[in-house]
Amino acid sequence: xxxxxxxRIAALVILGMTCLCHARAATTGRRQPNIIYIMLDxxxxxxxxxxxxxxxxxxxxxxxxxxxxxxTNHYSGSAVCAPTRCVLMTGLHTGHCRRRDNTAxxxxxxxxxxxxxxxxxxxxxxxxxAEALQDAGYFxxxxx
Numbered sequence: 001x002x003x004x005x006x007x008r009i010a011a012l013v014i015l016g017m018t019c020l021c022h023a024r025a026a027t028t029g030r031r032q033p034n035i036i037y038i039m040l041d042x043x044x045x046x047x048x049x050x051x052x053x054x055x056x057x058x059x060x061x062x063x064x065x066x067x068x069x070x071x072t073n074h075y076s077g078s079a080v081c082a083p084t085r086c087v088l089m090t091g092l093h094t095g096h097c098r099r100r101d102n103t104a105x106x107x108x109x110x111x112x113x114x115x116x117x118x119x120x121x122x123x124x125x126x127x128x129x130a131e132a133l134q135d136a137g138y139f140x141x142x143x144x
Contacts, residue, residue, distance in 0.1 A: 089128045
């Protein structure tokens, strides 16, 4: 459970992001649709009320689904989360993504020597979805 101090910090971060979003919308002069992309580990399609689960109550998520747009056919870039996030954010195929697993092994000198470079960091030339959205006037954030 989060301590009171953690809750205060989280509330301040959310408030700050909200203010930045409103300021960005005011300066662009146009109203863009909000984009919320939720990616969860260890959650199944049928684990939410919006998709038919009678067991787990998810009223806020259900409302987001009912009032927004949902995509129910998605390809995961990998069986583990770090490479999946890399594939999602860069659009690179799993074989071209530099992140292979969830460990920090790729930072070690031995693996770097074997492969010629660390397999963790994005290249400067990689364009992420977040960068493309920022270029279109969106405020972006990754949480988790």
